[in-house]
Amino acid sequence: MRRIKRNAIVSSLVAMSIVVHSVEMFIPSPFPWLRFGFANIIVLTAIALYGLRVGLMVTVLRVFLGTILVGTFLTPAFILGMGGGIGSTLVMGFAYRKLKAVFSLVGISVMGAYAHNIAQLTIVYLLFIRHGEVFYVLPVLLLFGILTGVLNGVAATYLTAYMARFSSFQFESIS
Amino acid sequence: MLTLPDKILIGGLVIVTLLSFPTIRHFHHEGKRVVIELDGDVVGNFPLKDDRLLPVEGKLGKTWVKMAEGRVRIVDSPCPYKLCVKSGSIRMSGENLICLPNKVVVRIAGDDGEAVDAVSR
Numbered sequence: 001m002r003r004i005k006r007n008a009i010v011s012s013l014v015a016m017s018i019v020v021h022s023v024e025m026f027i028p029s030p031f032p033w034l035r036f037g038f039a040n041i042i043v044l045t046a047i048a049l050y051g052l053r054v055g056l057m058v059t060v061l062r063v064f065l066g067t068i069l070v071g072t073f074l075t076p077a078f079i080l081g082m083g084g085g086i087g088s089t090l091v092m093g094f095a096y097r098k099l100k101a102v103f104s105l106v107g108i109s110v111m112g113a114y115a116h117n118i119a120q121l122t123i124v125y126l127l128f129i130r131h132g133e134v135f136y137v138l139p140v141l142l143l144f145g146i147l148t149g150v151l152n153g154v155a156a157t158y159l160t161a162y163m164a165r166f167s168s169f170q171f172e173s174i175s
Numbered sequence: 176m177l178t179l180p181d182k183i184l185i186g187g188l189v190i191v192t193l194l195s196f197p198t199i200r201h202f203h204h205e206g207k208r209v210v211i212e213l214d215g216d217v218v219g220n221f222p223l224k225d226d227r228l229l230p231v232e233g234k235l236g237k238t239w240v241k242m243a244e245g246r247v248r249i250v251d252s253p254c255p256y257k258l259c260v261k262s263g264s265i266r267m268s269g270e271n272l273i274c275l276p277n278k279v280v281v282r283i284a285g286d287d288g289e290a291v292d293a294v295s296r
Contacts, residue, residue: 154176
């Protein structure tokens with residue numbers, strides 16, 4: 001029974017993050033690499049409610065299913081999404097585990113956004129463009145990432161509080 | 176919603192990021208050499224600091240490459256749209272000027288540009 005409930009919760013979180021991620025694609029951006037990362041709202045909520053393991057499951061499944069849906073499975077977009085996603089999820093997961101008394105979800109979200117950008121650009125450098133110039137865009141990405149990190153963190157705070165009210169979303173230590 | 180450590184974290188990251196704008200320039204390699212390619216073959220390699228006016232003889236005629244004050248630009252070309260001329264001047268490593276019709280590529284290399292210091296055809 002616990003297993004079924006856990007699977008149902010993880011599935012709905014994955015579904016939510018795919019929807020949020022897809023909707024984000026329709027928001028015009030001056031640069032294709034400047035994105036809001038709304039899927040992070042769901043991942044952060046998953047971490048806050050159910051722990052790092054569920055957060056990682058949501059991230060990995062979201063990247064797998066999301067890229068299969070839009071046809072970028074196993075392309076550079078997939079590798080970047082996976083690398084950035086896992087990087088930021090790990091940082092947020094450990095930050096929440098160790099520092100939740102100090103930082104709110106907004107602060108943890110900003111850390112995740114920062115980690116996401118650094119992880120992604122490092123992957124671009126290591127795998128695709130071996131040129132130091134790649135890091136030229138890093139300050140722009142990081143600055144924008146802080147802004148989106150705050151927005152996502154505020155959204156995650158509301159979503160966490162909202163979901164915690166429903167018994168169907170309650171699960172004592174499902175990890 | 177925001178705790179005090181949150182504000183310190185966000186403010187600190189903003190400051191660090193803003194400071195990294197000038198710092199990251201040091202990672203950007205200043206161009207050292209000008210490499211000229213014709214139809215894929217390197218036909219010239221010069222130090223960027225030289226002042227020169229070079230004719231590059233392509234299929235359509237002479238593409239004139241001008242090097243001055245640490246910058247390079249194509250001043251005239253026999254191609255129809257003159258996109259290479261309109262590209263302006265370049266000076267940073269990795270930048271390039273391309274004249275597709277005349278198959279001329281002018282690119283800026285870092286220190287590792289080949290050591291040939293003359294037109295080697």
